[in-house]
Amino acid sequence: MKSGAILRQRLSQGETVVGPFARFADPAAMEILGHVGFDFSIIDLEHSSLGLYQAQNLVRAGELTGLCPMIRVPENNSAWIARGLDTGAGGVLIPQVESIEDAQRAVRAGRFHPQGQRGICPYTRSSSYSKIPKEDYFSLANEQAIIALLVEGQGGMRDLDAILQLEGFDILFVGPYDLSQSLGIPGQVTHEKVLSTVADVARRARERGVALGCFADDLDAVERWAKLGVQFLSTFLDTRVFYRASETLLVDIKSRVGSVE
Numbered sequence: 001m002k003s004g005a006i007l008r009q010r011l012s013q014g015e016t017v018v019g020p021f022a023r024f025a026d027p028a029a030m031e032i033l034g035h036v037g038f039d040f041s042i043i044d045l046e047h048s049s050l051g052l053y054q055a056q057n058l059v060r061a062g063e064l065t066g067l068c069p070m071i072r073v074p075e076n077n078s079a080w081i082a083r084g085l086d087t088g089a090g091g092v093l094i095p096q097v098e099s100i101e102d103a104q105r106a107v108r109a110g111r112f113h114p115q116g117q118r119g120i121c122p123y124t125r126s127s128s129y130s131k132i133p134k135e136d137y138f139s140l141a142n143e144q145a146i147i148a149l150l151v152e153g154q155g156g157m158r159d160l161d162a163i164l165q166l167e168g169f170d171i172l173f174v175g176p177y178d179l180s181q182s183l184g185i186p187g188q189v190t191h192e193k194v195l196s197t198v199a200d201v202a203r204r205a206r207e208r209g210v211a212l213g214c215f216a217d218d219l220d221a222v223e224r225w226a227k228l229g230v231q232f233l234s235t236f237l238d239t240r241v242f243y244r245a246s247e248t249l250l251v252d253i254k255s256r257v258g259s260v261e
Contacts, residue, residue: 003068004090005144007040008170011211011231018222019067021215023048029059029238034065041067042234043155045084046074046095052189055086058123070146076102078109078119085110086124090134091146093173094179098155100162107168112138115168146170148213148232151201160201164208171232172205173213174198176221189221202228 010017019040033041041062043055050058055071055079062069068090073080076096084092087230094106107211108116120138123130126145127137148171149163156163157179164172176189176198198214204231205212216222222235 001088001129002144003040003066004070007068007090007148008144010039011170012177014231016226016231018233020235020241021072021085023179023237024059024242025050025054025058025238027057030058030061030067030069031065033238034062038067040070040090041238042093043069043071044237045080046072047164052083052087055084059087059089059125062090063134068146070148072150076106078105078117081106082107082119085118085141085145086121086126088125090144091148091170093148093150094173095150095152095175097163098153099151099152100159100166102156103149103159103163103166103169106149107147107166110145111142113167115142117211118172148173150175153182157197157201160204168188171211171213172201173215173232173234174201176215183189189217195224198217199228202230205229 007017017039019038020033022041023198030041043050043058045055059069070091070093071084071089072093072095073084078092081092081094092110097103097106109118110116112118122134122137126141132140147169149169150173152175161197176194179197180186180188180194182187183192185191188259202212211231213234214225214230215234216225222233225233
């Protein structure tokens with residue numbers, strides 16, 4: 001069973017899964033995340049300098065360790081969504097969902113007929129380069145790939161009920177930073193406006209049986225979102241983890257050097 005299908009199954013059973021965003025190009029970094037035991041990692045093509053060729057190698061590295069590699073495509077665009085899924089990634093996180101029309105366009109681009117209109121090429125990595133018979137590939141891809149919609153602003157919030165009723169996607173992902181900006185308080189992700197909005201989204205998603213995702217950049221946020229029922233917890237970034245670990249190490253080294261002096 002493909003990693004995306006496994007993650008979909010776990011979410012449908014009510015499990016909480018965790019994983020960081022990935023911005024390092026070296027596949028070793030992705031392997032480490034898998035060996036540590038993270039459930040997934042989101043390869044970030046929207047806010048990094050990574051290219052699709054690098055992303056495909058990161059997908060391979062994630063699969064080797066049992067982690068579900070996903071790709072955040074740079075825009076809500078049918079070509080990008082298809083290219084992201086063609087790498088064999090377990091799923092895609094699609095940004096810039098500001099309306100029900102945006103959500104419908106994203107789902108159409110991520111699913112083959114009859115659920116959508118994803119561009120067809122049966123010779124990509126996602127089809128094992130044509131090893132999977134054509135008559136099986138399209139239905140398997142629809143069953144196995146995760147489609148996550150990133151709702152980032154008040155437009156998406158206004159159309160939330162319609163989006164939650166849409167068939168064909170697996171995760172509604174709320175971006176707290178973009179949400180804070182749309183609420184006129186950029187960066188203030190612990191502001192009451194942001195917290196109350198996410199709490200309302202969580203309640204409505206639960207009522208519709210839709211898995212909710214959210215980004216947490218500290219442990220307090222992890223606990224806060226988990227208490228609200230967020231199942232798909234995107235925790236930290238690999239670059240931020242490296243920065244914090246290096247910073248702590250440097251402080252420790254300097255304290256030892258100082259004690260010698």
